[in-house]
Structures are given as structure tokens and as C-alpha cells.
Amino acid sequence: MRTIAVLNQKGGVGKTTTVANTAGALAERGYRVMVIDLDPQAHLTIHLGVDAESDGSGAYDVLCNSANIKEELLHVRENLWLLGANIDLVGAENELVSVVGREIILREALKEVSEFFDYLIIDCPPSLGLLSLNALSAVGEVFIPIQPHFLALQGFGKLMQTVTLVGSRINPSLKISAILLCMYDSRTTLSSDVKSDIEQFLENARGTDQPWADAEIVPIHIRRNIKLAEAPSFGKTIFEYEPACNGASDYQAVAEYLIGGNGDGQTQAETEVAEQSDEDDSSPEAVTEPEPRSVQEAREAAQTASEQTPDPDETAAFEYGADDMSDYERGDLDTNSDEQDLQNRRAMGE
Numbered sequence: 001m002r003t004i005a006v007l008n009q010k011g012g013v014g015k016t017t018t019v020a021n022t023a024g025a026l027a028e029r030g031y032r033v034m035v036i037d038l039d040p041q042a043h044l045t046i047h048l049g050v051d052a053e054s055d056g057s058g059a060y061d062v063l064c065n066s067a068n069i070k071e072e073l074l075h076v077r078e079n080l081w082l083l084g085a086n087i088d089l090v091g092a093e094n095e096l097v098s099v100v101g102r103e104i105i106l107r108e109a110l111k112e113v114s115e116f117f118d119y120l121i122i123d124c125p126p127s128l129g130l131l132s133l134n135a136l137s138a139v140g141e142v143f144i145p146i147q148p149h150f151l152a153l154q155g156f157g158k159l160m161q162t163v164t165l166v167g168s169r170i171n172p173s174l175k176i177s178a179i180l181l182c183m184y185d186s187r188t189t190l191s192s193d194v195k196s197d198i199e200q201f202l203e204n205a206r207g208t209d210q211p212w213a214d215a216e217i218v219p220i221h222i223r224r225n226i227k228l229a230e231a232p233s234f235g236k237t238i239f240e241y242e243p244a245c246n247g248a249s250d251y252q253a254v255a256e257y258l259i260g261g262n263g264d265g266q267t268q269a270e271t272e273v274a275e276q277s278d279e280d281d282s283s284p285e286a287v288t289e290p291e292p293r294s295v296q297e298a299r300e301a302a303q304t305a306s307e308q309t310p311d312p313d314e315t316a317a318f319e320y321g322a323d324d325m326s327d328y329e330r331g332d333l334d335t336n337s338d339e340q341d342l343q344n345r346r347a348m349g350e
């Protein structure tokens, strides 16, 4: 079973959209796919048409009530199974605070079912707390979706630091395998600037033992497409909702990349990205968000956003609350992380 956590502590970058539609594409191709919703917002559960309140207790019950994962899985489509989430999951971090080995509960639970599936894809919440730690402990790979906007790479160092920490202490085979650019608009210099910053960052790690030393930018960019935003409210994947739109073809290509993406099979995906046009589907309701016109406007927009949304990084150390993560609590690793963040930013010319 190939196991992937889709993680970025930044909110709204395309994690859930990526999990739902990549899993949908793989399942339609006949692969047996399990997805896990580890976000108390339950967006993946809802996206797949499941009533989160009544049927979304699976992830909580596995983590907090030692439920058997086999009995909690919901068969939501042909070849697609979901371990659902609901708001109960908010309490998991507190309930597990004194449980020994709380970072590896999911990994242990998955042993029961790993032989039945070809792919496991986990939708992580927008934080680096215990739920994301459980995901990182249970998988071999991390996919990082990024929305290439101003400050897209803020907090990137902390994310890398967390993966490194889990890799060195809990899950030595953990690797960041891919970075997926979501809501990408190649007509803006901002998108291509962020892309080249990431390329530079990855280039600097080649040949090192960093978990992202072999990571690459997925050669398919997910274009901004209104159909992708509409599909969840109908409880449908993009292939069920609008199979002919750009969003559907982009996620088909991501699935193809995954299937062939073990080192040598990327030619087809690369061909597709060369053919990607940024013109949104010409449906009348298609909209594009206005692009900030100047750095000043971008800064103001980012300032407003950060005032409205608390930075999850600031709560990450608190959220660990773990004895085996005690360095984090003491701040030792936080310091390293800040330094690393600074180094990364310097490397990226920020």
C-alpha cells in the first residue's frame, strides 16, 4: 500500500480538494483506495457526500476509543473507502494528552487493513498538532499542496522541521515526495516566482539527508477552476460533477503522475503540463479571483488575512503537549525551526 499524507498547516491551500479528487481518480481507474479525514472540519467527509454528524465518527473512534478501523470504514464509492471525521475530533488532542504512544495510534490501527488497499491518502487539518503527527507517523510520503500567493512559503520551515522531527524520532522512512501547486495561474508573475523559490529550495537539498532531498514539484499544476469549488457542496468528486472541466483533467493528471511517479514514469504528466492552458472553462459562472496589483496591495491583503486567521504555527508547540515531543515544548526545536525558517527564507532570497 502506498501511503500519502496531504499536509500544509496553512489553511485553504487545496489539501481536501486534492485528496478527494486524486482518490476519486485512482478509484475510478480500479485502484483500491482508502482516504482518512483527520480534520475536525470534516470537509473531506462532506465532499464525498457523507453526513459528517451522523456517520463521521470513524477517525475519532479509532484514535480515542480504540475502535477497529475495519468496522469504521465507510464504502463511499466503488473502490473507495473513507474513515470519516466530524467535530468530535476537536477533542482528540486533549483526550489523548496522557496516552502513551499517542502519535502512533493511527499507524497501529492501519496494520489491520493495509493489505487490502493500493493507496492510502490522508487529509490533514491545517495545523501541526497531534492529528497531523498521527498522519506523519503512519505514512511513507508527504504531499504538500501550496497556493502560490504572497507569503505562500511563510511557515514552510516549520513544516519541514516537523517532518524532519517525526522522521528522526518516529518514522525513519518518511519523505516529502512532492509539492503540488494548487489554484495556479501561470499568467501571474507571483505564481512563477513562488514556483522558482520552491525549485531553488529543493535544489539546495539535493544529495543531503533531508526528508525533502528527493522531493519534486508535481509537473501538473492545479488551475483555478470554479467547478472544483462547487463540487463539494454536491457531495461529489469533480469527475462526478463536471468530468470535462479543467479541474477534472488536472486531477486526472495528478493521479497519472502518482501511478507512474516512482522515478521514471513522468513523461506523460510532463507532456500534459506543457499543454495546460490557463484559460478557465468558458462556462458563464467561471470566475477568477482578482490578483493583487502591487506589492503594497498584496501586503494589505495578507495583513487582513492574517488578522482574521490565527497563524497555526503559533499554536503548534502548544499542540504537541507530548513527553516524547518535549524538546518542542521546551522550545529547543522551536529555536532550530526559526533558524531553519530564516535560512530557508534567505535561500529563497526573501
Ligand SMILES: Nc1ncnc2c1ncn2[C@@H]1O[C@H](COP(=O)(O)OP(=O)(O)OP(=O)(O)O)[C@@H](O)[C@H]1O
Pocket: 010, 011, 012, 013, 014, 015, 016, 017, 018, 039, 041, 043, 124, 125, 126, 182, 183, 184, 222, 223, 224, 225, 226, 228, 229, 230, 232, 247
Ligand atoms: N483549483 C481550485 N480552483 C478553485 N477553487 C479551489 C481549487 N482548489 C480548491 N478550491 C476551493 O478553495 C477552498 C479551499 O480548498 P480546500 O478545502 O481544498 O483547502 P484545504 O487546504 O483543505 O483547507 P483547510 O486548511 O481549511 O482544510 C475550497 O472552497 C475549495 O473548494
Ligand SMILES: [Mg+2]
Pocket: 015, 016, 017, 039, 043, 044, 123, 124
Ligand atoms: Mg481541508
